Amino acid sequence: MKKLLKIFLIFFKIGSFTFGGGYAMLPIIKRELVDNLGWIKENDIYNYYAIGQSTPGIIAVNTATMTGYSLCGIKGALAATSGFIMPSLIIITLIASFFKRFQQINLFQHAFAAIQVAVVALIIDIVIKMWQKSDKSKISLLIFLLAFLLLVIFDLSPVFVILGSAAAGILIQYYRGNLQPAYHNYHNQNQESDK
Amino acid sequence: MIYLILFLEFFKVGLFALGGGLAALPFLQDLIVKYGWMTSAELLNMIAISESTPGAIGINTATFIGNNTAGIPGGIIATAGLAAPSIIIITIIAHYFESFNQHPLVKSAFSGIRPAVAGLIASAAFELARGGIFNLNNLQFNNNLLQFFDYKSLFLLVIIFAAIRKFKKHPIFYIMAAALIGIIFKF
Numbered sequence: 001m002k003k004l005l006k007i008f009l010i011f012f013k014i015g016s017f018t019f020g021g022g023y024a025m026l027p028i029i030k031r032e033l034v035d036n037l038g039w040i041k042e043n044d045i046y047n048y049y050a051i052g053q054s055t056p057g058i059i060a061v062n063t064a065t066m067t068g069y070s071l072c073g074i075k076g077a078l079a080a081t082s083g084f085i086m087p088s089l090i091i092i093t094l095i096a097s098f099f100k101r102f103q104q105i106n107l108f109q110h111a112f113a114a115i116q117v118a119v120v121a122l123i124i125d126i127v128i129k130m131w132q133k134s135d136k137s138k139i140s141l142l143i144f145l146l147a148f149l150l151l152v153i154f155d156l157s158p159v160f161v162i163l164g165s166a167a168a169g170i171l172i173q174y175y176r177g178n179l180q181p182a183y184h185n186y187h188n189q190n191q192e193s194d195k
Numbered sequence: 196m197i198y199l200i201l202f203l204e205f206f207k208v209g210l211f212a213l214g215g216g217l218a219a220l221p222f223l224q225d226l227i228v229k230y231g232w233m234t235s236a237e238l239l240n241m242i243a244i245s246e247s248t249p250g251a252i253g254i255n256t257a258t259f260i261g262n263n264t265a266g267i268p269g270g271i272i273a274t275a276g277l278a279a280p281s282i283i284i285i286t287i288i289a290h291y292f293e294s295f296n297q298h299p300l301v302k303s304a305f306s307g308i309r310p311a312v313a314g315l316i317a318s319a320a321f322e323l324a325r326g327g328i329f330n331l332n333n334l335q336f337n338n339n340l341l342q343f344f345d346y347k348s349l350f351l352l353v354i355i356f357a358a359i360r361k362f363k364k365h366p367i368f369y370i371m372a373a374a375l376i377g378i379i380f381k382f
Contacts, residue, residue, distance in 0.1 A: 020323060069290075170304050
């Protein structure tokens with residue numbers, strides 16, 4: 001119960017400070033769950049985000065559900081998602097009820113313009129950290145650049161980028177000859193654990 | 196009855212909108228026309244507010260439309276409808292993912308996906324910077340190259356980035372600091 005409450009509160013905090021798309025939540029998730037609590041591995045978060053990105057629904061909600069589930073099953077998923085959504089509900093309800101002219105309040109406009117710059121800086125920092133956490137191979141760099149260019153220049157849907165890179169990952173491991181022995185080990189281990 | 200309609204319609208949006216809040220836009224457009232809940236201009240205004248307030252853009256917009264249509268309960272129900280497909284689908288995926296994530300095929304797939312996700316996130320930062328720092332959107336209106344950069348934003352970007360690398364404070368610290376700087380220096 002204590003853990004569920006903590007998950008709820010952490011995702012409440014994340015929901016309160018995610019400006020922009022779902023990617024903007026990654027620096028805060030990493031700080032809270034990887035650096036501060038050590039509840040989750042850094043690479044796992046990026047995997048969850050990739051899954052969130054390539055399944056239907058709001059990416060941030062998908063990522064929150066996936067992360068919450070990995071921490072505490074279905075209850076964790078519900079705690080994380082409701083925590084993430086709660087600040088939106090509160091803030092938007094307040095704006096809809098009291099600040100019909102929200103957009104004309106210059107204070108928020110100025111703050112938001114600068115927050116966007118901070119988000120860009122935080123995202124660049126996360127991308128560098130992802131590179132440091134990767135295998136740093138030439139082929140990874142190639143996939144990174146290709147994904148970036150396809151998205152920026154050709155406006156390709158992220159779903160295709162993720163599916164394509166998944167296929168590339170499997171092919172690369174296959175041609176390197178890593179797949180067969182890995183299969184072998186995997187099945188042996190499974191058999192051992194069955195006994 | 197309106198609550199049931201809100202829940203089901205937003206459930207559909209959540210089910211079919213693939214690829215983030217903005218992918219939901221055409222669905223929302225159809226929705227408000229179909230039921231006559233608001234004008235397109237009002238919807239665009241709501242989306243603009245949803246983009247500049249914390250939280251996922253899709254969730255914010257759902258709360259807004261629901262609230263506008265059927266008060267506070269409407270906002271809650273529309274949001275629950277939008278989030279429900281995510282919770283169901285992801286819970287099923289997560290359930291199987293735990294037993295498959297050590298499978299060699301899945302591990303190989305993720306070895307390719309991870310650098311692509313880095314590219315995805317970098318492209319999101321680029322798109323954000325395109326509007327806020329490089330002024331690419333204004334370039335067609337005045338061909339003056341000196342106005343290519345928004346120097347104030349570029350300067351802030353360099354400072355915040357250096358601070359992130361040096362001090363490693365909580366991301367929320369930088370967001371709050373930027374908000375304050377934005378208000379003081381009128382960004």
